[in-house]
Amino acid sequence: MKEVKFEEAIKQLETIATELEKGDLSLEESVAKFEEGMELSKQCSEIIEKAEKKITILLQKDGKIEEENFVAEE
Amino acid sequence: MEYHPISVTELNTYIKGKFQEDEYLNNVLVKGEISNFKHHYTGHMYFTLKDENSLIKCVMFKTYTPHLDFVPKDGMKVIVLGSVAVFERDGVYQIYAKAMKQEGIGDLHAEYEKLKAKLEQEGLFDKMHKKPIPFMPKGIGVLTSNTGAVIRDIINVSTRRNPKVSIKLFPVPVQGQGAAQKIARAIEIMNEEKLVDVLILARGGGSLEDLWPFNEEIVARAIYDSSLPIISAVGHETDFTIADFVADLRAPTPSAAAELAVPNIAELTLKLRGYENRLKNALSKKLEVMKLRYEKFMKIAAFTNPMQKVNESYMVLDEQTKRLVNSIELKVTEKKNDMLQWVTKLDTLSPLKTLTRGYCMANFHGKLIKSSKDLKPGDEISLRFADGQKGAKILEK
Numbered sequence: 001m002k003e004v005k006f007e008e009a010i011k012q013l014e015t016i017a018t019e020l021e022k023g024d025l026s027l028e029e030s031v032a033k034f035e036e037g038m039e040l041s042k043q044c045s046e047i048i049e050k051a052e053k054k055i056t057i058l059l060q061k062d063g064k065i066e067e068e069n070f071v072a073e074e
Numbered sequence: 075m076e077y078h079p080i081s082v083t084e085l086n087t088y089i090k091g092k093f094q095e096d097e098y099l100n101n102v103l104v105k106g107e108i109s110n111f112k113h114h115y116t117g118h119m120y121f122t123l124k125d126e127n128s129l130i131k132c133v134m135f136k137t138y139t140p141h142l143d144f145v146p147k148d149g150m151k152v153i154v155l156g157s158v159a160v161f162e163r164d165g166v167y168q169i170y171a172k173a174m175k176q177e178g179i180g181d182l183h184a185e186y187e188k189l190k191a192k193l194e195q196e197g198l199f200d201k202m203h204k205k206p207i208p209f210m211p212k213g214i215g216v217l218t219s220n221t222g223a224v225i226r227d228i229i230n231v232s233t234r235r236n237p238k239v240s241i242k243l244f245p246v247p248v249q250g251q252g253a254a255q256k257i258a259r260a261i262e263i264m265n266e267e268k269l270v271d272v273l274i275l276a277r278g279g280g281s282l283e284d285l286w287p288f289n290e291e292i293v294a295r296a297i298y299d300s301s302l303p304i305i306s307a308v309g310h311e312t313d314f315t316i317a318d319f320v321a322d323l324r325a326p327t328p329s330a331a332a333e334l335a336v337p338n339i340a341e342l343t344l345k346l347r348g349y350e351n352r353l354k355n356a357l358s359k360k361l362e363v364m365k366l367r368y369e370k371f372m373k374i375a376a377f378t379n380p381m382q383k384v385n386e387s388y389m390v391l392d393e394q395t396k397r398l399v400n401s402i403e404l405k406v407t408e409k410k411n412d413m414l415q416w417v418t419k420l421d422t423l424s425p426l427k428t429l430t431r432g433y434c435m436a437n438f439h440g441k442l443i444k445s446s447k448d449l450k451p452g453d454e455i456s457l458r459f460a461d462g463q464k465g466a467k468i469l470e471k
Contacts, residue, residue, distance in 0.1 A: 023359065023360055023363060027361075034357045051236070058245075072226040
């Protein structure tokens with residue numbers, strides 16, 4: 001599946017929620033919209049949860065970039 | 075003759091008053107060279123300002139020293155703003171400095187303005203070139219010194235907003251000779267390596283000279299050429315470097331840059347839950363409305379008692395059948411009565427009845443004889459009585 005852009009997903013969620021709240025849709029359409037919205041929210045949550053904390057320093061060594069863990073001095 | 079001497083204190087107080095009344099002495103701008111500079115442990119600065127021929131004592135209290143954009147040293151040429159007042163205890167007058175600038179900084183200012191005008195004309199500051207900052211960056215590249223408060227602040231603010239943030243620090247010198255070249259090169263390398271999707275270019279506060287690398291053309295052009303969006307956070311909120319103008323987004327401080335680059339995950343999670351709740355509520359409301367509509371429909375007679383209409387129809391049918399049957403029966407009865415009447419009438423008119431009273435009918439060849447002239451002697455007739463018939467013969471004329 002195509003990668004979900006967080007910001008777009010939030011915008012879409014807003015649109016879907018507003019549409020659904022109007023109550024003009026048929027029951028089938030309402031259920032479809034509901035499922036679409038819940039799926040978007042789930043995907044956003046996954047993006048958040050999948051991220052890993054990583055603080056590194058990039059060092060130039062022999063023209064190459066090496067990555068090492070970085071801890072800021074107090 | 076009596077003397078009326080005044081005390082030393084009175085004299086100094088008098089002189090102090092004279093100084094205070096003088097508007098000019100309350101607001102002087104003096105240039106000179108610093109000597110005998112002492113930064114007292116209390117925070118106040120004591121020094122002498124001199125030129126070739128003269129000198130004057132100066133003091134700058136610690137309330138004013140934080141605003142200095144340089145560290146004063148002996149031999150520096152400076153401009154001091156302050157008031158001249160008498161220190162009564164020592165009987166000396168001195169400058170109480172409120173602000174101090176390094177002389178010659180004016181040249182940098184001119185250079186800054188010149189470069190700014192040039193780049194602005196070239197369109198390096200145009201809004202149309204500004205790239206959007208990704209809302210949820212996967213990696214954030216930070217170009218700053220690997221020591222000091224700036225990187226620490228950025229890491230602290232970022233991890234507070236997103237505990238799972240990914241930060242890659244590319245250490246660069248942020249002041250001094252060659253810093254600009256290294257900063258520009260770092261921007262290029264980060265673009266080549268594509269390890270992050272947004273860059274923060276940061277430096278803490280400092281004098282115009284300290285911030286100078288961020289006012290150099292090579293840095294401005296590197297920022298402009300970067301395909302990665304760049305957030306600049308150089309100096310304090312009041313400092314505007316050329317890098318700030320070219321950058322895609324200017325943050326007033328390094329901490330603010332971290333806030334702009336890193337979304338607040340707690341808020342976002344809350345927002346997502348909010349949307350989920352809205353969706354759930356909207357759907358259950360929809361279901362409720364549908365249920366009510368269904369119930370309303372089901373209350374209509376056709377649904378509650380579907381046989382009623384049929385039964386009603388049956389009743390109508392029955393009634394009409396009954397009416398039909400009744401009318402036929404009536405007709406039949408009428409006709410029966412009619413018939414009875416006719417039968418009675420017929421009975422009265424019947425000759426048989428007359429016959430019972432003793433009469434008889436004479437038939438000749440099947441014809442009823444009504445006159446004697448119809449018969450002649452010898453005709454054989456038949457006589458019909460009420461209870462049967464007999465043959466007879468006519469005898470005479």
